[in-house]
Amino acid sequence: DTGVSQNPRHKITKRGQNVTFRCDPISEHNRLYWYRQTLGQGPEFLTYFQNEAQLEKSRLLSDRFSAERPKGSFSTLEIQRTEQGDSAMYLCASSRDRVNSPLHFGNGTRLTVT
Amino acid sequence: AQSVTQLDSHVSVSEGTPVLLRCNYSSSYSPSLFWYVQHPNKGLQLLLKYTSAATLVKGINGFEAEFKKSETSFHLTKPSAHMSDAAEYFCVVSDPGSSNTGKLIFGQGTTLQVKP
Numbered sequence: 001d002t003g004v005s006q007n008p009r010h011k012i013t014k015r016g017q018n019v020t021f022r023c024d025p026i027s028e029h030n031r032l033y034w035y036r037q038t039l040g041q042g043p044e045f046l047t048y049f050q051n052e053a054q055l056e057k058s059r060l061l062s063d064r065f066s067a068e069r070p071k072g073s074f075s076t077l078e079i080q081r082t083e084q085g086d087s088a089m090y091l092c093a094s095s096r097d098r099v100n101s102p103l104h105f106g107n108g109t110r111l112t113v114t
Numbered sequence: 115a116q117s118v119t120q121l122d123s124h125v126s127v128s129e130g131t132p133v134l135l136r137c138n139y140s141s142s143y144s145p146s147l148f149w150y151v152q153h154p155n156k157g158l159q160l161l162l163k164y165t166s167a168a169t170l171v172k173g174i175n176g177f178e179a180e181f182k183k184s185e186t187s188f189h190l191t192k193p194s195a196h197m198s199d200a201a202e203y204f205c206v207v208s209d210p211g212s213s214n215t216g217k218l219i220f221g222q223g224t225t226l227q228v229k230p
Binding site for chain 1: 146148150155156157158159160163165204206208215216217218219220221222223
């Protein structure tokens with residue numbers, strides 16, 4: 001168990017630019033989640049994958065956000081035309097496909113939009 | 115809809131004294147409840163989980179929590195705080211819905227400060 005890996009750890013970008021983050025889940029985990037955490041708040045659910053299928057998207061995920069998990073392994077989260085309000089920590093988590101299987105979180109990617 | 119309310123945004127204790135972090139939940143289902151801890155610049159780590167077995171749940175690092183259905187509470191306790199316990203703590207409920215995605219709903223968090 002090498003844990004959930006996220007890259008990059010930090011990203012600073014100018015408003016209007018596109019950014020892409022990567023998440024490598026624990027290898028035998030079918031489920032993958034993206035969350036967003038702003039300062040002083042708990043993480044908020046963004047989207048969920050079961051293998052390569054994106055099965056749920058939060059209303060928080062505007063049209064500028066897109067996530068993929070092409071082969072059911074790693075996942076990417078892209079934000080187009082970034083805005084200052086997108087500044088946050090983006091967390092990825094994975095779990096086994098079992099009821100109440102705990103989520104394992106990565107260390108996150110901290111995005112700062114200037 | 116599921117939700118959790120953490121009653122204190124900040125708790126300060128002295129090293130060696132008991133810790134109590136309070137959490138109330140709202141759920142139309144039989145809930146699964148968790149506590150996660152987040153140390154600075156580290157990922158979220160699962161402390162313990164309740165999934166309708168024993169109501170008193172023991173976790174890592176000496177933490178435990180008791181599920182009280184009558185009070186809709188799931189408070190986290192530890193008999194004796196250690197300096198390394200200083201962190202952000204999140205009470206979390208699982209949202210089974212109809213699809214059982216395992217999606218988690220987090221509380222706002224409680225910052226635990228431990229004074230020497």
